[in-house]
Amino acid sequence: xxxxxxxxxxxxxxxxxxxxxxxxxxxxxxxxxxxxxxxxxxxxxxxxxxxxxxxxxxxxxxxxxxxxxxxxxxxxxxxxxxxxxxxxxxxxxxxxxxxxxxxxxxxxxxxxxxxxxxxxxxxxxxxxxxxxxxxxxxxxxxxxxxxxxxxxxxxxxxxxxxxxxxxxxxxxxxxxxxxxxxxxxxxxxxxxxxxxxxxxxxxxxxxxxxxxxxxxxxxxxxxxxxxxxxxxxxxxxxxxxxxxxxxxxxxxxxxxxxxxxxxxxxxxxxxxxxxxxxxxxxxxxxxxxxxxxxxxxxxxxxxxxxxxxxxxxxxxxxxxxxxxxxxxxxxxxxxxxxxxx
Amino acid sequence: xxxxxxxxxxxxxxxxxxxxxxxxxxxxxxxxxxxxxxxxxxxxxxxxxxxxxxxxxxxxxxxxxxxxxxxxxxxxxxxxxxxxxxxxxxxxxxxxxxxxxxxxxxxxxxxxxxxxxxxxxxxxxxxxxxxxxxxxxxxxxxxxxxxxxxxxxxxxxxxxxxxxxxxxxxxxxxxxxxxxxxxxxxxxxxxxxxxxxxxxxxxxxxxxxxxxxxxxxxxxxxxxxxxxxxxxxxxxxxxxxxxxxxxxxxxxxxxxxxxxxxxxxxxxxxxxxxxxxxxxxxxxxxxxxxxxxxxxxxxxxxxxxxxxxxxxxxxxxxxxxxxxxxxxxxxxxxxxxxxxxxxxxxxxxxxxxxxxxxxxxxxxxxxxxxxxxxxxxxxxxxxxxxxxxxxxxxxxxxxxxxxxxxxxxxxxxxxxxxxxxxxxxxxxxxxxxxxxxxxxxxxxxxxxxxxxxxxxxxxxxxxxxxxxxxxxxxxxxxxxxxxxxxxxxxxxxxxxxxxxxxxxxxxxxxxxxxxxxxxxxxxxxxxxxxxxxxxxxxxxxxxxxxxxxxxxxxxxxxxxxxxxxxxxxxxxxxxxxxxxxxxxxxxxxxxxxxxxxxxxxxxxxxxxxxxxxxxxxx
Numbered sequence: 001x002x003x004x005x006x007x008x009x010x011x012x013x014x015x016x017x018x019x020x021x022x023x024x025x026x027x028x029x030x031x032x033x034x035x036x037x038x039x040x041x042x043x044x045x046x047x048x049x050x051x052x053x054x055x056x057x058x059x060x061x062x063x064x065x066x067x068x069x070x071x072x073x074x075x076x077x078x079x080x081x082x083x084x085x086x087x088x089x090x091x092x093x094x095x096x097x098x099x100x101x102x103x104x105x106x107x108x109x110x111x112x113x114x115x116x117x118x119x120x121x122x123x124x125x126x127x128x129x130x131x132x133x134x135x136x137x138x139x140x141x142x143x144x145x146x147x148x149x150x151x152x153x154x155x156x157x158x159x160x161x162x163x164x165x166x167x168x169x170x171x172x173x174x175x176x177x178x179x180x181x182x183x184x185x186x187x188x189x190x191x192x193x194x195x196x197x198x199x200x201x202x203x204x205x206x207x208x209x210x211x212x213x214x215x216x217x218x219x220x221x222x223x224x225x226x227x228x229x230x231x232x233x234x235x236x237x238x239x240x241x242x243x244x245x246x247x248x249x250x251x252x253x254x255x256x257x258x259x260x261x262x263x264x265x266x267x268x269x270x271x272x273x274x275x276x277x278x279x280x281x282x283x284x285x286x287x288x289x290x291x292x293x294x295x296x297x298x299x300x301x302x303x304x305x306x307x308x309x310x311x312x313x314x315x316x317x318x319x320x321x322x323x324x325x326x327x328x329x330x331x332x333x334x335x336x337x338x339x340x341x
Numbered sequence: 342x343x344x345x346x347x348x349x350x351x352x353x354x355x356x357x358x359x360x361x362x363x364x365x366x367x368x369x370x371x372x373x374x375x376x377x378x379x380x381x382x383x384x385x386x387x388x389x390x391x392x393x394x395x396x397x398x399x400x401x402x403x404x405x406x407x408x409x410x411x412x413x414x415x416x417x418x419x420x421x422x423x424x425x426x427x428x429x430x431x432x433x434x435x436x437x438x439x440x441x442x443x444x445x446x447x448x449x450x451x452x453x454x455x456x457x458x459x460x461x462x463x464x465x466x467x468x469x470x471x472x473x474x475x476x477x478x479x480x481x482x483x484x485x486x487x488x489x490x491x492x493x494x495x496x497x498x499x500x501x502x503x504x505x506x507x508x509x510x511x512x513x514x515x516x517x518x519x520x521x522x523x524x525x526x527x528x529x530x531x532x533x534x535x536x537x538x539x540x541x542x543x544x545x546x547x548x549x550x551x552x553x554x555x556x557x558x559x560x561x562x563x564x565x566x567x568x569x570x571x572x573x574x575x576x577x578x579x580x581x582x583x584x585x586x587x588x589x590x591x592x593x594x595x596x597x598x599x600x601x602x603x604x605x606x607x608x609x610x611x612x613x614x615x616x617x618x619x620x621x622x623x624x625x626x627x628x629x630x631x632x633x634x635x636x637x638x639x640x641x642x643x644x645x646x647x648x649x650x651x652x653x654x655x656x657x658x659x660x661x662x663x664x665x666x667x668x669x670x671x672x673x674x675x676x677x678x679x680x681x682x683x684x685x686x687x688x689x690x691x692x693x694x695x696x697x698x699x700x701x702x703x704x705x706x707x708x709x710x711x712x713x714x715x716x717x718x719x720x721x722x723x724x725x726x727x728x729x730x731x732x733x734x735x736x737x738x739x740x741x742x743x744x745x746x747x748x749x750x751x752x753x754x755x756x757x758x759x760x761x762x763x764x765x766x767x768x769x770x771x772x773x774x775x776x777x778x779x780x781x782x783x784x785x786x787x788x789x790x791x792x793x794x795x796x797x798x799x800x801x802x803x804x805x806x807x808x809x810x811x812x813x814x815x816x817x818x819x820x821x822x823x824x825x826x827x828x829x830x831x832x833x834x835x836x837x838x839x840x841x842x843x844x845x846x847x848x849x850x851x852x853x854x855x856x857x858x859x860x861x862x863x864x865x866x867x868x869x870x871x872x873x874x875x876x877x878x879x880x881x882x883x884x885x886x887x888x889x890x891x892x893x894x895x896x897x898x899x900x901x902x903x904x905x906x907x908x909x910x911x912x913x914x915x916x917x918x919x920x921x922x923x924x925x926x927x928x929x930x931x932x933x934x935x936x937x938x939x940x941x942x943x944x945x946x947x948x949x950x951x952x953x954x955x956x957x958x959x
Contacts, residue, residue: 018810019785020822049805054647057813064810065823070802072650073812074643075673081640085647085655086802088631089606093651093802111643114636312631319626326628328596328766336529337582337763338384340573 013038016048018068024059029180029206030127034066036183037096040190051094054083056103059134060127060206063098077108080115080124084308087120091309094194095122101142102132105161109141116170116199118308123193123200126163131212149211164286164300167201168279174200175282175300180207181220185231185297192299198307218290219297228290232298237269240294248293255288274302351560353568358417359523360425363515364442365434366403367396367410370512374432375412377516381529382416383583383760386573389416390871391758392424392944397613397696404458404466406437416523418572422724422871424757426946430522432515434458434489436467443479452482453518455511457490485564489514489555496554497547506544510551517555524570527552577762584761586725586754587614590684591621593732595628598654601736601772604629606648608641608657613696614752615686618658638666642683646670649679650811652776652801654736658684661703662693665710671745672711675837677811678789678797680739680746682732683707683717687751687867689942698942699753701867702918707747708896708925714834716841718742719896721749723870726761728754731893737772741847742840743796749895751917753944754868774799780806788821794847795840844897851899855881855888858908861958864934866892866922869915869945876950885958895922898929906930911957913937915950 016038024030051069055061057076064071074082079097087095104112104126132138138151146155167175174196178189193200205216218228230240238248247269249258258264282301363374383389392413401408415425427447433439435458459474473479474486493514494507538545559565598605609619623632635641642657649655664685674681687703689695707719718738722731739746777798788809789797800807817824865873870891877889914923915937923936937953
């Protein structure tokens, strides 16, 4: 049977690869993120010409060069601001911001904060490897206290930042976390981010096998990961552990780890609600850290908020509808004029 | 009905030009008074030039010297280019205003003071040990000691205003008196009052009464013996309006967007004295103007770069400190070869410097203030109205050569005003832009494939087949791929420089006002145009062998400029900096140029430039 529908050619993940050689260190977690990104674009049918990747500086920020889309490898920390200008004038484009813990939270902290609060419709993926890789191994704003690096031979003395807590504090409407080697989860998380309308902020635990190898072993090791992470699912209780016998319960304002059975049932546990209008729960989850707690992965928060790019273009539209498209003569002759014969 | 009012007939003296300055506390409404006198004079057909001068503090403590705000206006029956050197009439609303401004009043000039503000406290704040109104120290002026506060209170009596509200009408009394003195009609100001205070009829009425009261005071007070009249100037036929530099610049940008069929994106962070560009553009959204008030200067320029990549007219506007913050991103625009306008409304520096005062000390920052070999085009406006034309020229060059273009103005041009002959919209030159269309051949797009000007194609996201990546790493020419090849870096550095140099083929030849050769050539740029042009004209009238080149294009220079310079024995470069253009001229042309340099937060007077010309041509 003939069909009159014209079907667009289906792009395979490989069709999103540029002709440039990928130059990350062998074994870097970035490879996995790149592979998942191509899969997500392929499975969502994203058009290459309508997709733009914007990055700052750092290992992760080489990402745009490897994608056969439009892209800007900008300057250190400024990718969210570049994306803001781009998306404001071209709301039709699918925009991804690729950043790292140094790029996004140190030199570019200000832009990240304001991009998130404005809630433009783009996706920010922060590769968190808890180290400066491209400058060869200094501690980063997410490195733990006491971290010994080239620039901190006696241990880091500043308290680390927690990317998701920052994002939630900036009124983020979509906040998620995944792990480079947990490819199924990573793919699903990126897909959720792409589908969300508004700024999606995704933290990816990413292993730097050269300067900070094993930083996330606890969360990726086959033997431990089920006890050290808890997968968030909307409307479901927070249950984890190899035998799925542990859960998170709220004790007043504090979360606590409890064992199921012995009078504690699933109904006693904290149920995840990513749609909660208040960010309190999401923030509480973002504070759960090893070794006291399993670290949550998945979507922490997904709510709908007004978007800066929409409102900006709406105001222009409104002004044009109200007073008509501008005629230069109108402004030039506004106010008092006089004529010389 | 008979009237008992007697109108004293007073002689009326014709003058060619008059300079008036209002000064008082920053809450006294001096800017408003100056603007009203300016608009009225412009509507009467005079040529006008203005110089508002206000403190950086919004409201410094009342009555202090730090809080003095002034507005100078020059109106004439002939063409003028400056707000005037010496003041003919000075209105001082308090002792602090008097002590800080009296040195600019010419000998035997008219001095109007509000007697009521010369009390012990006011005199003390101004640092007077004795009252100048009584100690004969003002004998060299035509002093009018008028109880303006009391007369204003009398005028508004019965309207139920508080004393504070009554006293806020004092500026209208002062305006009224000056309007009578210089034979100006009250109608435009009365219309302004209706418009501005229409919703507060009581205040409107009070201001009207104060204005008329001041006018009648001039008419009837015996001490004010003479009235002056300035005929309309013979300006080029056309419809005119008065315009400030920042407004003209904003309108020029809107026009450029219209002429290039682009939407206009402005990325800006509030900064004196550039913020009015952001304010003005924000009012005109219906012209497809998108204004982004960024979180900082860096976000302002990088968002502008994003908008440029997306294919819209991209502009960022700031002043010196903000431009310093933008430097790295401007380098990225040079590297990625994207078109944008970088506006620098210069103010006194370094660092925070003198935020509300004028200076021309960012020329070298625009030329060189970035890492690496990073050339960009630089052009400058010469007067408030010129900002309109220069804005369009900046965009024309940015898109033809795919690069950031610096547009320099300064605080003096930004806040000053002059009559602007409104152009016929249809006569404005279009700014054509071409974007490459979709490619179907499956070959990788070549984003750095160059045309005869060495410009690269402006390929827009959304165009099938033209996907490409740009960035701050060095690019291989033609392909745009990252390249660390030594010879390619040399080649790309040369190309970026050559692109700027090629602009010289695309701009008008430099004109010379005066003889084609001679003893002295005055070379100026930016806001010093008026003082330099007027000084040269006066020197020429006095028989001096002197000519004038005023540069709009600073990088590159016009291609005939090198031939002009050697035809003169000496070159004088007056600048409101310590010799920045002079440094470039010495470097580029190996000439021993002489400077006239001043950084006092104030523009040149004509006299300062003229004296230097006379000294050199002795």
